[in-house]
Amino acid sequence: xxxxxxxxxxxxxxEQNTNKYLVFQIGGExxxxxxxxxxxxxTYTPATRVPNAPDYVLGVMNLRGNIIAVIDARTRFGLPPVxxxxxxxxxxxxxxxxxxxxxxxxxxxxMDIPEDSIQPTPxxxxxxxxxxxSGVVQSDERVVILLNLDEIFDIQALSQMVA
Amino acid sequence: xxxxxxxxxxxxxxxVEGMEQVLLALEGGxxxxxxVNALFRYAHSFKGNSAAMGFTHLSKFTHGLESAMEVLRxxxxxxxxxxxxxxxxxxxxxxxxxxxxxxxxxxxxxxxxTLLAQINAVLNGGAVPxxxxxxxxxxxxxxxxxxxxxxxxxxxxGTRYRVFYQPxxxxxxxxxxxxxxKELTEYGQxxxxxxxxxxxxxxxxxxxxxxxxxxxxxxxxxxxxxIRAILELSAEGAEVRIEPLEAPATASASPIPVETxxxxxxxxxxAVATVQASSGExxxxxxxxxxxxxxxxxVSTEKIDALMNLVSxxxxxxxxxxxVQNETLDERTHSAITQMExxxxxxxxxxxxxxxLPVSYLFNRFPRMVRDTANKLGKxxxxxxxGEETELDRTLLEALADPLTHIIRNAIDHGIxxxxxxxxxxxxxxxxxxxxxxxxxxxxxxxxxxxxxGIDTERVRQKAIQLGWITENDHPTxxxxxxxxxxxxxxxxxxxxxxxxxxxxxxVVRRNVESLGGMISIQSEKGQGxxxxxxxxxxxxxxxxxxxxxxxxxxxxxxTTVIEAFQAESLQRNALFDRHEMVNVRGxxxxxxxxRQFIGLPPNDESGLVIVLEQDGQQIALLVDAIVGQQQVVxxxxxxxxxxxxxxxxxxxxxxxxxxxxxxxxxxxxRTHANNERFATVA
Numbered sequence: 001x002x003x004x005x006x007x008x009x010x011x012x013x014x015e016q017n018t019n020k021y022l023v024f025q026i027g028g029e030x031x032x033x034x035x036x037x038x039x040x041x042x043t044y045t046p047a048t049r050v051p052n053a054p055d056y057v058l059g060v061m062n063l064r065g066n067i068i069a070v071i072d073a074r075t076r077f078g079l080p081p082v083x084x085x086x087x088x089x090x091x092x093x094x095x096x097x098x099x100x101x102x103x104x105x106x107x108x109x110x111m112d113i114p115e116d117s118i119q120p121t122p123x124x125x126x127x128x129x130x131x132x133x134s135g136v137v138q139s140d141e142r143v144v145i146l147l148n149l150d151e152i153f154d155i156q157a158l159s160q161m162v163a
Numbered sequence: 164x165x166x167x168x169x170x171x172x173x174x175x176x177x178x179v180e181g182m183e184q185v186l187l188a189l190e191g192g193x194x195x196x197x198x199v200n201a202l203f204r205y206a207h208s209f210k211g212n213s214a215a216m217g218f219t220h221l222s223k224f225t226h227g228l229e230s231a232m233e234v235l236r237x238x239x240x241x242x243x244x245x246x247x248x249x250x251x252x253x254x255x256x257x258x259x260x261x262x263x264x265x266x267x268x269x270x271x272x273x274x275x276x277t278l279l280a281q282i283n284a285v286l287n288g289g290a291v292p293x294x295x296x297x298x299x300x301x302x303x304x305x306x307x308x309x310x311x312x313x314x315x316x317x318x319x320x321g322t323r324y325r326v327f328y329q330p331x332x333x334x335x336x337x338x339x340x341x342x343x344x345k346e347l348t349e350y351g352q353x354x355x356x357x358x359x360x361x362x363x364x365x366x367x368x369x370x371x372x373x374x375x376x377x378x379x380x381x382x383x384x385x386x387x388x389x390i391r392a393i394l395e396l397s398a399e400g401a402e403v404r405i406e407p408l409e410a411p412a413t414a415s416a417s418p419i420p421v422e423t424x425x426x427x428x429x430x431x432x433x434a435v436a437t438v439q440a441s442s443g444e445x446x447x448x449x450x451x452x453x454x455x456x457x458x459x460x461x462v463s464t465e466k467i468d469a470l471m472n473l474v475s476x477x478x479x480x481x482x483x484x485x486x487v488q489n490e491t492l493d494e495r496t497h498s499a500i501t502q503m504e505x506x507x508x509x510x511x512x513x514x515x516x517x518x519x520l521p522v523s524y525l526f527n528r529f530p531r532m533v534r535d536t537a538n539k540l541g542k543x544x545x546x547x548x549x550g551e552e553t554e555l556d557r558t559l560l561e562a563l564a565d566p567l568t569h570i571i572r573n574a575i576d577h578g579i580x581x582x583x584x585x586x587x588x589x590x591x592x593x594x595x596x597x598x599x600x601x602x603x604x605x606x607x608x609x610x611x612x613x614x615x616x617g618i619d620t621e622r623v624r625q626k627a628i629q630l631g632w633i634t635e636n637d638h639p640t641x642x643x644x645x646x647x648x649x650x651x652x653x654x655x656x657x658x659x660x661x662x663x664x665x666x667x668x669x670x671v672v673r674r675n676v677e678s679l680g681g682m683i684s685i686q687s688e689k690g691q692g693x694x695x696x697x698x699x700x701x702x703x704x705x706x707x708x709x710x711x712x713x714x715x716x717x718x719x720x721x722x723t724t725v726i727e728a729f730q731a732e733s734l735q736r737n738a739l740f741d742r743h744e745m746v747n748v749r750g751x752x753x754x755x756x757x758x759r760q761f762i763g764l765p766p767n768d769e770s771g772l773v774i775v776l777e778q779d780g781q782q783i784a785l786l787v788d789a790i791v792g793q794q795q796v797v798x799x800x801x802x803x804x805x806x807x808x809x810x811x812x813x814x815x816x817x818x819x820x821x822x823x824x825x826x827x828x829x830x831x832x833x834r835t836h837a838n839n840e841r842f843a844t845v846a
Contacts, residue, residue: 045820045821046821047822048716048717048814048821048822048823048824049716050805050808050824051761051762051763051808051810051811051824052762052763052808052809053808059822060801060805060814060822060824061822062816062820062821062822065472065475065476065479065799065816066799066803066804067799067800067801067803067804067805067813067814067816067822068804068805069804069805098803098804098805099804100804100805155805155806158805158806159806159807162806162807162808162809
């Protein structure tokens with residue numbers, strides 16, 4: 001993790017318009033989130049269920065003495081859940097000063113994505129899922145869908161739902 | 164550099180508080196020489212410290228203050244209310260100056276000079292024997308007689324003084340005589356200035372020394388003390404003599420002028436209006452403080468908090484270790500773990516003890532507040548403080564400040580009657596508010612009791628009817644009526660005063676206290692007074708909990724709320740309208756809450772345990788699958804990175820590293836009642 005962050009800082013200095021993205025697969029598609037928002041990647045250990053929370057909140061877990069919520073990416077996007085595997089990970093990220101975990105099937109890569117190669121999301125998804133997306137990138141043979149973490153862990157909406 | 168400033172501000176704030184306390188203690192009482200001395204010492208050290216930091220305005224002002232207090236000290240005069248108010252205002256000015264120094268740098272405050280002038284006027288005027296206390300003139304009233312008219316005169320054209328100024332031998336940046344003299348011209352007109360050089364032989368010349376003195380005539384509207392303050396600024400060893408030129412009786416032979424420095428040339432035979440130059444005092448003045456402080460070390464609260472967090476982590480790690488203990492371990496490891504457990508517990512207790520502060524830290528702010536509030540409302544209130552040495556966790560102390568302030572304001576505003584009303588009722592005109600703290604049953608109790616008019620339950624009832632909470636036909640119990648007071652939107656004050664009617668009601672007070680894991684209760688006797696009792700845990704961070712199990716989920720309930728537990732089968736259960744279950748505990752019906760239902764799990768068979776929990780004098784019975792056991796838990800916030808979860812006070816980390824949620828018993832009780840009431844209104 002330490003090394004990842006170091007290279008990120010260096011590259012932003014050298015090439016102003018290229019950002020690093022953490023890339024992973026859900027189902028058959030490839031998704032990416034800005035690496036700058038990612039704090040660390042952990043293996044998934046079962047979270048403690050929070051009563052009356054929405055289904056995509058798996059629960060809360062202990063991150064070195066802090067209690068953080070874990071969001072299941074699949075449930076959040078309306079995909080059927082899959083059981084825990086060895087590769088199942090939690091990506092710990094920060095939005096609006098709050099830390100949360102995003103449970104993913106696996107992570108695959110870190111990618112440099114030039115800012116000008118990001119295209120607006122085509123209106124393929126429903127409006128409900130559209131808000132999670134911040135753009136699309138065509139890279140070599142594959143398409144990477146960029147995700148908006150602020151919408152995935154929407155603290156305002158959550159605080160109303162739980163209360 | 165930063166830490167030096169921080170140290171200065173920390174000390175300065177302590178001194179400001181100290182001054183305020185001493186002033187309030189002095190007021191009305193006998194002028195205990197020791198307390199007056201303390202006051203003087205505060206002003207003195209303040210002056211020294213701020214001068215050392217280069218805060219000229221602060222040091223100038225505190226110097227003037229010091230001079231005034233010196234008079235008080237020398238003459239052992241009682242502190243008149245007028246004087247006390249002025250000095251308290253001076254403390255406020257210091258606070259303002261401190262704050263401005265912090266934010267804007269070394270800036271002054273327009274109030275400084277006027278306030279100093281007022282203080283000096285009162286000091287000088289106050290010494291004149293008044294007919295009431297002393298009809299025959301004392302043999303030595305001359306100095307004051309000469310001063311008083313001149314200070315009145317000075318309002319117009321200003322008074323002329325002959326000023327002798329010998330700068331301190333060692334010059335520095337803060338102490339540049341020419342700069343000071345230039346500054347002096349802003350305060351008055353300098354004329355007939357004469358410089359007398361005293362140059363030593365050239366081989367003894369020093370670059371940073373001053374060889375010479377000034378003598379000049381100054382026409383100013385300001386008090387001599389202020390002029391002196393400017394000239395003596397930050398310079399120990401400067402010599403200043405100020406003599407009024409137009410004073411009739413003043414001659415060089417009799418050194419009675421307004422202010423005289425204790426120089427060999429001018430022996431201070433008349434101590435009455437003499438202000439001692441700071442130079443003589445410096446090394447010895449704050450000795451008493453220094454002695455008691457030498458025993459302690461100043462540590463920033465951040466460091467202690469960090470230490471506390473670390474201890475919390477160790478407690479968690481320790482419980483992880485203890486949980487593997489049962490498995491195959493050799494004897495040495497086993498005993499090492501047991502030993503460590505003991506040490507960790509002690510470490511925890513010791514670190515906790517560092518965080519504990521006497522409740523006086525919190526209580527000390529109230530005498531001033533009571534005084535000001537009572538004055539504003541035209542009431543007379545005597546605040547009695549008891550148990551101020553009781554120790555409490557620092558974070559709790561801070562969190563209690565607002566609720567207590569509100570409660571005490573309420574007591575003065577709504578509780579204590581006006582002196583006339585009190586006289587009419589045959590009560591002493593001065594009302595009493597008792598603020599006390601004590602420790603019992605592992606908790607801290609804080610009590611606010613007043614001997615005011617008490618709570619008019621009929622008015623509370625009327626108000627509740629007006630608000631539509633009850634109907635004309637309802638006659639709630641006294642307890643329920645008191646509970647209304649804590650409901651949002653309730654206020655019986657006939658007129659909203661600018662003191663207590665500011666939208667922050669008792670509901671906020673209760674919520675604040677409960678968020679600390681505490682409770683608040685109220686007792687009142689109409690015409691006799693009101694008593695509010697706050698009960699808070701000793702500490703926030705670590706508490707004793709009882710582990711519960713439902714299905715395969717683990718929950719914690721604070722041990723302080725647990726009364727008793729029963730086998731579910733052993734209790735008789737009734738269900739009102741098939742919905743509101745009650746259990747019969749020794750003839751008493753207690754609402755039953757099924758934890759499974761509360762956390763959204765399907766019900767199991769009827770077996771399990773019923774735990775009776777109590778908070779705020781209300782009980783519920785909680786049906787759980789099993790009790791895991793008692794354990795120490797570290798309270799962690801759910802809100803910090805997530806959201807507030809209804810029914811839960813927070814979370815903790817178990818021995819195996821997993822998270823367990825901690826039940827908020829007060830919230831569960833309230834929710835249960837809310838449900839029942841909703842149902843009652845439908846029915």
